[in-house]
Amino acid sequence: MNATPREIRANILRISHGSGHGHIPTCFSVIESLCAVYSTMRHDPQKPEWTGRDRFVLSKGHAALGYYAVMSAFDYFPIEDVHTFGAFDSNFGCHADRLKVPGVEVSTGSLGHGIGVAAGMALAAKIARSDTRVYTLIGDGESNEGSVWEAIMVAVNGGLDNLTVIYDANGSQGRCLPIPNPAERFAAFGCDVAEVDGHDIDAMKTALQEKGGKPRVVVAKTVKGWGARTLSENFHEWHRRSPNAEELRNLLEEVDAWAV
Amino acid sequence: MRGQFKDTVSDLAGVDERVAVILGDVSFYMFRHFQEAHPDRFYNMGICENALISVAAGMSAMGMKPFVHTIAPFITERSVEQIKLDMSYNRFGGNIVSCGASFDYAWDGATHHTYMDLAILRLIPDTEVIQPGSNREIDSLLRNRYANDKTTYFRLSDHPHDIDVDTTFGKATVLKDTGAKVTVMTAGPLLGNVFEACRELDVNLVYFHTLKPIDRETIERFRDTRILVVHDAFGLHEAINEVPDIRTRYHGLPDQFCGWYGTLHDIRKRIGLDVEGIRNAVERAVSKAENA
Structure with a gap:
């Protein structure tokens, strides 16, 4: 990694300020999960198409800015490139396009799609008797979609123990359709479940590395906006907001002062 | 025509290891010999059409040539966003083969009719939409189009015609x-x-x-x-x-x-x-x- 999670958050804030785009609180909730995935899976930023790579699918596609910032930290491209975020003709849209960004496996955005595609990738790897693992990151809000649970049932029934689902439990649906006790639910569906602090990279890595005979779900207990007090305490207000110059200064100070 | 679909896909699977069949709990008995011959490439995956399309797209992403098969309104009208995004926008592609359109399930009422499948799938960029009318057509067109990396829709019928037509893809x-x-x-x-x-x-x-x-x-x-x-x-x-x-x-x-x-x-x-x-x-x- 060429950047710390704190620096990644600062990059996200600066790009969001400059572009006027970004789902900052949701990006902040998944930074450590993404860092753990990219620290765990087999990949080569210099050869994004390497056939021996594991696959990662960002099913909660609106965390794209966080995804880009983490990929940049893992040397896929310079962070300066991402400053065109959301602009006309940019390769870095507010939802990632696999045909434009090297290393992005699936173009996502509409919720409830990526996990099914990831299950298909895992199934294909099984058929090919490959040891490829497939990782996907889904949101708790996204899991309001029935297609998420269809994919989970298919993965369990198909014995896809090469599929790891990271469930970003940031509580974003508390005001709408909350999913209490997600670990119990995934276990009831037949998954191998771990529940960890989603902001502890080492704990996440440990959880990701464990393998059982079932599809694995790592429930990452996170805080939406984690890393900046203003964001974590007002994540609904900041869901799709970009900071102005003064807010940027304050948020960068908050990130700098955040006690890990 | 479903029988011809099964025969043709079985032939293809015998020579192309990338071919796999995903059923939505339809035509299961018809594909029993396929299942025996290719158990690791046959999946009666469930009545979950959205997932069937997404999973097939993921298989395509890994280089496979999946055929998703179930009843027309459910695999098309119900799953149009999965077809649009997972197969087409991502350019993973896949083969969608429906049955029961053209009022083949008239007795089941309008829930089992399919008014929009051809029209809406035609509007999705980079798709191919095929309504074969005979066994010769489905055999020829399946063989010609199944491995083209595009999203290709085949609408089968239980009442084929018996008229000799040119089976060349894209030709009237x-x-x-x-x-x-x-x-x-x-x-x-x-x-x-x-x-x-x-x-x-x-x-x-x-x-x-x-x-x-x-x-x-x-x-x-x-x-x-x-x-x-x-x-x-x-x-x-x-x-x-x-x-x-x-x-x-x-x-x-x-x-x-x-x-x-x-x-x-x-x-x-x-x-x-x-x-x-x-x-x-x-x-x-x-x-x-x-x-x-």
């Missing part, structure tokens, strides 16, 4: 060209009725199994005639009308749910797509052309 067949003032254009299994209805009439007759890409060159040949599109679905009429300055009339589905139960033939008779109904519609077109 001119079955009659008498220089008449009226040209009848149709697609898929309805050709049997249309052919019979037009047998004694002085009209040109053009048949399509490929709705996208539509054969514009053949349509252009008849641009100076009065074109009547006779179809048991939406999609063909709209495709023909996209040829610049072509003006057509449509004889097909009414603007209502055709929930009268019975059989395919009962429904066709009620909406004027039996031989007599089509003949009447064509005769009206001929009469208008003569009086124009």
